[in-house]
Amino acid sequence: MCGIVGISAKTNNDYSDTIRALLSKIKHRGPESEGVFQKGTVWLGHRRLKIIDISDRSNQPLVTTCGRYTISYNGEIYNHHELRDELIGLGHQFVTTSDTEVILLAYKQWGSDCVERFNGIWAFAIFDAESNQLFISRDRFGVKPLYYIETSECYAFASEIKALLPLLKQVKASAKRVASFLVYGECEDAESTFFADIHKLPGGCNLRYNTATQQATITTYYDIKSQPLDVDPQEALAKAKALLQSSIDYQRVADVPVAVSLSGGLDSSVITKLVLDHSTAPFTAFTAISEDSNNSELPYAEKVADDTKIDWVKITPNYDDVVRELPNVVHAQEEPFSTPSIIMQYFLMKRVHESGIKVVLDGQGADEVFLGYERYIVLEVLRLLRTSQAISSFSDLRLCLANNDKLSIKRLAYYTAGSLFPKLRQRYMNMRAKYLNTKGIQKPDYLYHYAMSSKxxxxxxxxxxxxxxxxxxxxxxxxxxxxxxxxEDRVPYLDHRLVELCLSLPQNVKLRHGWTKWLLRAMFDKQLPDGIIWRKNKIAYEAPERIWLKQLRPAMYAAVMESPLLDDYCDKGKLTKQGHKVDDRQLWRLYSVALWEKEFLSNA
Structure with a gap:
């Protein structure tokens, strides 16, 4: 995993010193080597974190032996061995054992269609010196980031926003994004960022930039298609389990040690189990523990650690840790975030790094793939409403409530209303934010898209x-x-083969007998403790917000009141009058914007 930067000049400016300065902004992404390629008006820069073929011969940017193609790449192609063999069979010769060279020669052989052959996570740019074109690609689900800007002087892209900011004459906030975040909690968009002039290449997309004509074209190469499979539960179990094991086998391969992020939840526990079942080498799991017993997953992580006998490293961040590191978290994240829970992950990764580990397997994506969130129970409600089977409906809903501790009738009604009546949900959010200026704010499309998709x-x-x-x-x-x-954070549940299979399976294989994520639970029944597999209280790596935010509340108010940016969105007099009625999450969003402003806009 690495960091990339690229510049295509529109003028006679020399960016040789500039690109090295930009690379220094993302040295943390690749502290082990730096490289720069320049030809004509194009500069490609790279910071390397050595994971595969850790020799210097795989340093980047990497150029083909013919000299035509040059790549700067961030990511991992897990099936690079198979692709290498295929390319050798087609007559290509390799000078490294890296996956980087596989991408480069795959592009030489198949052009832009090469990305459809990759199983992995990536953001890369290839410069074709003959056609004067940059080909830029991002993996199917956007695991690896790619940002870009266009000014009167250059077209540029990078792995992180901070590497592009020096190229802007003025750093400004995106009014639309800030407003939507404050009122509706929307913290991510497929194409835009919180910075007015910085954009994202969406996951599953390619970008082609002609350096001669200075024209850019974005195309979608990946779109999940509906291909319903009519299979019985046992067949579904076997297919999904085989693909998950294949994904784990791919993703645990590296030329450096690999560890697991173990929350104590089902998803990370399954990964831990599968890794240990097929590994003879020592393996370490890392757990960040909440100091609030009400949302601590320590007992569950402990069960898995005891059951698997894995080497287990625990950390428990406290309030003082948060106060000390919060500015660094804001700097790392680059955009506001809607909950302090991600601070737990920050501390976990810090501890992983201190242990000398470069790769960690993560359970991200399992809830979306296997239907793990309680709100997905609404799909069952809507199905039952359509079938109009009263007795069956009552029985199924009773099981849903019994098997999900956090799900009450009131909460289920809230989820259902949100799915059926998005306008009502929008009005409720507006009502809660009376201290915010919601006049003229754009309709939150995600609420309406969510409702439409649910139905x-x-x-x-x-x-x-x-x-x-x-x-x-x-x-x-x-x-x-x-x-x-x-x-490097790897996500086995987002292997596209597994995702496509699970989305093709009928709903009653994923939500079954009142259980969310039934398919994944049943796959590993009796292979992990029942308290893990059939657990009813999902926590999802939560921070001890009740403790942290209670102590942080005065500082949050002070930062919000001092923020010039928030004057454009917030009636601070009304906010002061509402006082304790402003809940912690709402106040946190204001605070997050104030911290982001201070870090990125104040000195811009």
Missing amino acids: RSCFELQKLELMATNLPALLRFADKNSMAFSV
């Missing part, structure tokens, strides 16, 4: 959550937290 089908909702409304933000948090400490 259409399970497939449509899962696709939306994976590609737009939920997962992208989680992937952003994970990438920024891990790479801040030069750690």
Whole structure:
């Protein structure tokens, strides 16, 4: 895993010194080597974290022996061995054992279609010196980031926003993004960022930039298609388990040690189990523990550690740790975030780095793929409403409530109303934020897309959550937290083969007998403790917000009141009058914007 920067000049400016300065901004992504390529008006820069073929011969940017193609790449191609063999059979010769060279020669052989052959996570740029074109690609689900800007002087891209900011004449906030975040909690968008002039290449997309004509074209190469499978539960279990094991086998391969992020939840526990079942080498799991017993997953992580006999490293961040590190978290994340829970992940990655580990396997994506969130129970409610089977409906809903401790009738009604009546949900959010200026704010499209998808089908909702409304933000948090400490975060549940299978399966295989994530639970029944497999209280790596935010509240208010940016969105007089009525999450969003402003806009 690495960091990349690229510049295509529109003028006669020499960016040789500039690109090295920009690379220094993302040294944490690749502290082990730096490289720069320049030809004509194009500069490609690279910071390397050595994971595969750790010799210097695989340093980047890497140029083909013919000299035509040059690549700067961030990511991992897990099936690079198979692709290498295929390319050798087609007559290509390799000078390294890296996956980087596989991408380069795959592009030489198949052009842009090469990305459809990759199983992995990536953001890369290839410069074709003959056609004067940059080909830029991002992996299917956007695990690896890619930002870009266009000014009157250059077209540029990078792995992180901070590497592009020096190229802007003025750093400004995106009014639309800030407003939507404050009122509706929307912290991620497929194409835009919180910075007015910085954009994202969406996951599953390619970008082609002609350096001669200065024209850019973005195309989508990956879109999950609905291909319903009519299979019985046992066949579904066997297919999904085989693909998950294949994904683990791919992703635990590295030329450096690999560890697991173990929360104590089902997803990370399954990964831990599968890794240990097929590994003879010592293996370490890392757990961040909440100091609040009400949402601590320590007992569950302890069960898994005892059951698997894994080497287990625990950390328990406290309030003083948070106060000390929060500015660094804001710097790493680059954009506001809606909950302090991601701070737990930051501390975990810090501890992973301190242990000398470069790669960690993460359970991210399992909830979207297997239907793990309680709110997905609404899909069952909507199905039962359509079938109009009263007795069956009552029995199924009773099981849903019994098997999900956090799900009450009131909460289920809230979820259902949100799915059926998005306008009502929007009004409720506006009402809670009376201290914010909501006049003229754009309609929160994600609320309406969520409602529409929920009513259409399970497939449509899962696709939306994976590609737009939920997962992208989680992937952003994970990438920024891990790479801040030069750690590669891998996500086995997002192997596209597994995702496509699970989205093709009928709803009653994923939500069954009142259980969320039934398919994954049943796959590993009796292989992990029942208290893990059939656990009813999902916590999802939560921070001890009740403790932290109570102590932080005065500082949050002070920062909000001192923020010039928030004057444009917030009636601070009304905010002061509401006082304790402003809940912690609402106040946190204001605070997050104030901290982001101070870090990135104040001195811009």
